[in-house]
Amino acid sequence: MSTSSLAKRYWCTGETPNMVRRQRGGAQPDSLVPSACLPGQRRFEASLLAAANRAMAGMRRRGHSLRPTSLVSRVRPDAKVLGLRVHDAALDQLLTEALPVVAGDRVRGVPGLRAHPRRDHLDLRSPDGEVRLLGVTRERWRRAVATGLPVDLALTDHLDPRESQPPPDLPADLMSGVLRRLPLWRGAAWLDGVVVGDVLELYWRDGPPSESVAAILAGSTCGIPASAAVPYRFRNAVHGVALSAADPRAAAKPAEPEWAWVGWTAATAPGPAVAERAVRPAVHPRPDLPDLWEQHEMREALALRDITAVYRLLTRHGVPRDRIAALTGQPDHDVDRILTGAKVESYDALTDIANGLGIPPGYMGLAHDEQTGPDPRCDCATLDERAKRDRFLAHAALVTVGTTTTWGCQAPSCRSARPV
Numbered sequence: 001m002s003t004s005s006l007a008k009r010y011w012c013t014g015e016t017p018n019m020v021r022r023q024r025g026g027a028q029p030d031s032l033v034p035s036a037c038l039p040g041q042r043r044f045e046a047s048l049l050a051a052a053n054r055a056m057a058g059m060r061r062r063g064h065s066l067r068p069t070s071l072v073s074r075v076r077p078d079a080k081v082l083g084l085r086v087h088d089a090a091l092d093q094l095l096t097e098a099l100p101v102v103a104g105d106r107v108r109g110v111p112g113l114r115a116h117p118r119r120d121h122l123d124l125r126s127p128d129g130e131v132r133l134l135g136v137t138r139e140r141w142r143r144a145v146a147t148g149l150p151v152d153l154a155l156t157d158h159l160d161p162r163e164s165q166p167p168p169d170l171p172a173d174l175m176s177g178v179l180r181r182l183p184l185w186r187g188a189a190w191l192d193g194v195v196v197g198d199v200l201e202l203y204w205r206d207g208p209p210s211e212s213v214a215a216i217l218a219g220s221t222c223g224i225p226a227s228a229a230v231p232y233r234f235r236n237a238v239h240g241v242a243l244s245a246a247d248p249r250a251a252a253k254p255a256e257p258e259w260a261w262v263g264w265t266a267a268t269a270p271g272p273a274v275a276e277r278a279v280r281p282a283v284h285p286r287p288d289l290p291d292l293w294e295q296h297e298m299r300e301a302l303a304l305r306d307i308t309a310v311y312r313l314l315t316r317h318g319v320p321r322d323r324i325a326a327l328t329g330q331p332d333h334d335v336d337r338i339l340t341g342a343k344v345e346s347y348d349a350l351t352d353i354a355n356g357l358g359i360p361p362g363y364m365g366l367a368h369d370e371q372t373g374p375d376p377r378c379d380c381a382t383l384d385e386r387a388k389r390d391r392f393l394a395h396a397a398l399v400t401v402g403t404t405t406t407w408g409c410q411a412p413s414c415r416s417a418r419p420v
Contacts, residue, residue, distance in 0.1 A: 012181050012222040013075040032221045034077050036176050041129030043167065045082065046175035047110040048124075048131055051098040052182070053193050053365075057303075058093055060190055061362040066090055068190045069207070072182040076134065082180065083121075083132045091136065092144050098124065099154040102162060107153075111163035115154040117141040127159075174200045174243045177217075177224030184213060187267060188239075192365050194305075196345045200243040203234070203347060208264045210239035215260035217243065234347055289319060289327075293359055302363040307344040307353060311335065314357075328356040 012033050036042045056068035071090040076083030086094055100109040112126040122136035145151055153160060178193070178200065185191045188207030193200060202213075210231035216222055218229035228246035233239055292298045292313060301309035311324060325335045329352055334342075344350060347366075354361045 012216075013077060013183055033177075033180050035173075035180075035225060036082070036129070038129065039172070040127070041082075042172040042176040043170070044110070044126050044129035045131065045179045046170045046172040047113075047126075047167070048098060049175045049179040049193070050170070051110060052094060052179070053191070054097040054303075055090065055093040056191060057362070057365040058097070059090065060365075064090070064093075069182075069185045069188045069204070073186070074134070075180050075182060077180045081123075081130055081132050083134045085134045086136070088135075088140070091133075091140070092147055092149065095144055095149055099150050100160075100163060101150040101153065102160060105162065106165070107160065107162050109150075111165070111167065112159060113154060114156070115141070115151065170195055171198050171200050171243075171245070173245065174224060174227060177227065178202065178243070181217070181222065181224070184208065184216065184264070194345065194347070198244065201347070202241045202243065204239050205237060206267075207239070208267050210241055212257075212260040212263035212267070213239070214241045215257040216264065217241065218246075219257050220260065221256060234351075238347075240347070289314070289358065292317060293363060299363060302359065303365070305344070305350060305364055307338050307350070308341055310353075311339050315339070324357075328353045 036045060052071060056071055058064075059066065059068045059071070066087060066089045068090075070087050071094060072084050072086055074085035076085075095115075098110050098113060099115065100107050100111055100113055110124075110126065112128070114125050116123040116125060117136075117138045120135065120137055122133040122141055124131045124133065153163075175193075175195075182191075185204055185207055188204040191202065191204045193202050195201075210233060214229035214231035217224050218227050224243070226246055228244050230242045230244075231240070232242070293302070295313075298310065298313055301313065314324060315321065321335050321339070322332060324330075325332050328335075330338075338344060344353065350364060351361070351366055353359070354364055354366055
């Protein structure tokens with residue numbers, strides 16, 4: 001395997017070149033990131049990706065100090081079992097979303113998933129497949145259970161009848177492929193995915209450009225086999241890629257998109273978590289709307305992006321249809337269609353609805369509403385000579401260790417800022 005191929009494998013999965021050589025024995029594989037061999041395993045990995053997306057959305061809503069895309073730092077796509085290295089600070093969040101829990105007449109989480117703690121890893125198994133969480137020791141598992149992790153089903157040997165219900169129709173091949181390539185987004189502020197029919201739409205802020213990710217996923221040696229990817233951008237600098245299945249015989253395989261790897265490398269330097277205003281209501285709240293966003297039924301509808309349920313709850317509390325239309329900017333007939341069951345799947349439409357109604361966007365997984373903070377105020381006129389001298393000495397210490405290069409007040413209205 002060439003050095004450039006080893007580097008691409010590392011960029012896709014987070015594995016070091018030595019790990020790749022040990023796993024492959026130096027042989028050149030058909031794909032640098034092998035796919036799951038069995039359909040059941042791909043379905044199981046698709047369900048785990050959905051759980052990971054919910055966990056990342058929860059991290060954003062709660063203002064988690066860890067960047068959500070750091071949830072999975074490394075993927076070991078062995079032919080025997082898929083291994084995931086999950087950040088310790090995000091492990092409880094992922095397990096909470098993945099472990100099955102009975103809720104009424106259905107099961108939340110991944111139906112059939114059972115936890116098998118081992119000395120230095122945690123095996124997650126279902127009738128469909130298996131995934132190994134690397135580095136999760138028995139002691140770490142006991143600490144997670146002690147925090148109130150839902151393990152009533154996860155530690156049993158039998159299936160609850162409600163776990164036998166038909167699973168949702170997901171593009172399993174695409175979602176399994178994305179799970180095995182999650183480190184591609186490690187420089188992004190957040191990552192979200194929405195299934196629309198047989199298309200998987202991925203959204204993220206910052207990090208790799210959508211054109212590079214689309215080229216890597218559909219046309220590189222680290223790509224998802226038999227897939228097509230269409231890049232696009234949204235408002236607020238949100239990137240997007242629509243993944244769909246493609247006929248592998250439709251066209252010859254394109255040349256390796258080296259330009260995409262260059263763009264990816266330049267944009268994916270990991271950084272601190274972004275403080276998004278995901279759980280704050282709109283700047284101008286609507287006084288004529290009832291405060292329903294914290295009610296359990298409404299929160300569940302928002303988390304599922306079930307706009308029909310949201311609108312029905314609003315009308316049940318006395319909000320007329322024409323008022324909903326006026327606030328969201330939708331025509332009356334569109335509001336009527338949604339109330340009768342039509343789905344809203346467009347990311348921009350969901351954003352407009354959240355902004356128009358004053359819904360905290362993080363409740364719908366739309367946490368990309370960062371706003372530039374107010375400019376710092378200039379206080380130079382109020383400082384005495386002693387305070388100015390102390391400020392200068394503190395700045396000189398920062399210059400000495402190379403953490404800053406400018407001196408002076410940072411307020412745009414003040415002209416004292418200048419290079420050192």
